Amino acid sequence: MTGAPPIVTEVSRPWWEALARGEVCVQQCTACDHWIFYPRPFCPRCGARDPAWRTVDGAATLYTWSVARVPVAAAFAHLDEPILAVAELAIGIRVPTSLCDIAPQDVRIGMALAPVFDGGTYPGITLLRYRPA
Amino acid sequence: MTDAPVTRDLARCAAIVGAAEYPARRFSEVPAANSLEQAADLALLALDDAGLTLADVDGLSVRGIYVTDQFLPATLAEYLGVRIGYGGAPDLGGAAAAGMVWRAAAAIERGVASAIVCVYPGNYPPAPPPGDRQQRSFGASSYLPGSPQAEFEIPYGHLGQNIPYAFIAQRYAHAHGYDPEALARLVVHQRRSANANPHAIFHGEPLTEADVLASRMIADPLRMLEIVRPIRGGTAVVVASPEVARRTRHRPVAISGYGEGIAHKSPQFARDILDPPLREAAATAFAMAGLTPGDMAGAQIYDCYTIAVLMALEAAGFCAPGAGFGFLRGHDMSFAGDFPLNTNGGQLGYGQAGGAGGMTHVIEGYRQAAGRAGARQIAGCDTMFVSGNGGIMSEQVALVLQGATA
Ligand SMILES: [Zn+2]
Numbered sequence: 138m139t140g141a142p143p144i145v146t147e148v149s150r151p152w153w154e155a156l157a158r159g160e161v162c163v164q165q166c167t168a169c170d171h172w173i174f175y176p177r178p179f180c181p182r183c184g185a186r187d188p189a190w191r192t193v194d195g196a197a198t199l200y201t202w203s204v205a206r207v208p209v210a211a212a213f214a215h216l217d218e219p220i221l222a223v224a225e226l227a228i229g230i231r232v233p234t235s236l237c238d239i240a241p242q243d244v245r246i247g248m249a250l251a252p253v254f255d256g257g258t259y260p261g262i263t264l265l266r267y268r269p270a
Numbered sequence: 271m272t273d274a275p276v277t278r279d280l281a282r283c284a285a286i287v288g289a290a291e292y293p294a295r296r297f298s299e300v301p302a303a304n305s306l307e308q309a310a311d312l313a314l315l316a317l318d319d320a321g322l323t324l325a326d327v328d329g330l331s332v333r334g335i336y337v338t339d340q341f342l343p344a345t346l347a348e349y350l351g352v353r354i355g356y357g358g359a360p361d362l363g364g365a366a367a368a369g370m371v372w373r374a375a376a377a378i379e380r381g382v383a384s385a386i387v388c389v390y391p392g393n394y395p396p397a398p399p400p401g402d403r404q405q406r407s408f409g410a411s412s413y414l415p416g417s418p419q420a421e422f423e424i425p426y427g428h429l430g431q432n433i434p435y436a437f438i439a440q441r442y443a444h445a446h447g448y449d450p451e452a453l454a455r456l457v458v459h460q461r462r463s464a465n466a467n468p469h470a471i472f473h474g475e476p477l478t479e480a481d482v483l484a485s486r487m488i489a490d491p492l493r494m495l496e497i498v499r500p501i502r503g504g505t506a507v508v509v510a511s512p513e514v515a516r517r518t519r520h521r522p523v524a525i526s527g528y529g530e531g532i533a534h535k536s537p538q539f540a541r542d543i544l545d546p547p548l549r550e551a552a553a554t555a556f557a558m559a560g561l562t563p564g565d566m567a568g569a570q571i572y573d574c575y576t577i578a579v580l581m582a583l584e585a586a587g588f589c590a591p592g593a594g595f596g597f598l599r600g601h602d603m604s605f606a607g608d609f610p611l612n613t614n615g616g617q618l619g620y621g622q623a624g625g626a627g628g629m630t631h632v633i634e635g636y637r638q639a640a641g642r643a644g645a646r647q648i649a650g651c652d653t654m655f656v657s658g659n660g661g662i663m664s665e666q667v668a669l670v671l672q673g674a675t676a
Contacts, residue, residue: 231539
């Protein structure tokens with residue numbers, strides 16, 4: 138087994154469908170405007186049901202990162218010291234991701250990142266990865 | 271630290287009255303035990319240490335039994351042959367042991383039970399059956415349908431403990447700067463205490479700061495010697511009412527204050543990655559005890575990683591947020607120092623038994639406040655702070671312990 142593909146749920150399907158189109162869609166609460174990630178059938182700030190899906194700018198800044206110098210699990214041993222990261226979008230949500238096209242010594246928290254719609258890692262899935270903007 | 275001894279009248283306060291802890295052993299030294307047999311053995315050893323017997327037991331709290339996924343207290347009660355009024359199995363990772371102890375204290379203080387054995391055997395879970403491998407091979411990260419981790423973390427390789435603790439450390443460095451030498455100093459001071467503890471896995475193996483700084487990078491900025499060493503072990507304590515405590519054989523250690531905080535599962539989704547829930551847990555515990563961090567004769571702080579100790583010292587109020595590196599550089603943290611910290615060597619020096627439940631910190635806090643720590647005893651120790659830390663600073667528990675006048 139190489140990697141571990143996302144186990145998609147009904148509630149979050151629009152997130153993955155948007156990524157496949159090259160877009161980032163995020164839930165927003167219709168009662169209090171809170172941006173919600175990961176997807177849920179309610180708003181974790183005010184409890185209102187049925188948040189709306191909105192297309193947003195996928196650009197982000199680097200919130201935090203590390204390098205897996207030792208494989209995190211046997212299923213990920215094929216990756217050579219991947220740079221794992223958390224990216225923060227302008228709307229304030231943070232997404233787990235990994236970085237490409239950059240070496241560890243060049244990584245800086247706060248750096249501008251551009252989305253990479255990666256359809257090559259898992260069949261039928263587009264991951265939201267990032268590279269330097 | 272404090273000048274005045276602060277002992278505690280036992281009235282209305284549950285106490286730890288006995289403990290059992292296997293010496294730390296390398297995996298190659300001893301085979302894996304039957305975890306149910308081991309839990310019973312540890313319970314009997316802890317009762318014997320207290321001068322109590324199975325006939326006194328009316329409560330059990332237990333984790334780390336791998337013969338079943340459920341009914342843990344009932345399984346152990348049946349095996350021990352006891353009928354109990356309290357059964358617990360708190361799901362708090364590395365805060366489980368401290369969580370067991372405060373729940374036992376609260377139950378005793380409300381009259382539900384009078385002698386509760388809290389057991390954490392030292393086995394690792396057996397290998398998953400072949401068909402189950404994919405779902406279970408990611409350790410504490412859940413790859414089951416419906417798990418947010420299975421959908422948004424694991425597919426990118428966000429797995430295990432090293433990476434998310436490194437995420438916190440990097441963010442801490444961004445906010446406050448980073449001082450690898452100060453963290454190496456902490457490891458060396460704990461190793462000095464381990465060298466005064468013949469049961470520690472690293473007893474007889476001195477260490478220098480240069481050794482720590484030269485050890486292999488595992489997940490930037492975390493190095494090998496800043497990360498716990500897994501061992502075989504096993505632990506138990508007995509928590510008792512004042513009435514039961516008065517007929518035990520050692521100085522009882524009152525559980526004067528306790529608090530718990532749960533903030534998130536994954537720091538990727540923490541509201542504030544630099545604000546661990548130990549902040550609220552410790553504030554609750556100190557307020558309940560009527561004491562402050564400055565009153566503590568020492569601390570046993572959950573040390574899965576050096577960064578976890580640094581941030582726990584800040585969150586518990588031993589120093590201000592962002593001032594942790596100065597604190598580490600300003601104190602001697604060995605058992606003989608001016609801020610004794612993880613005096614049995616901690617998990618970095620004694621080792622971390624299976625389950626990682628944090629009972630070694632509870633037991634060392636008990637030993638110090640009971641005056642039973644032998645060659646590493648803190649002189650005149652009447653107070654001790656203990657913390658547990660589960661997940662990725664996700665779930666944290668604080669205990670304030672005090673040597674008690676019976
Ligand atoms: Zn809302």
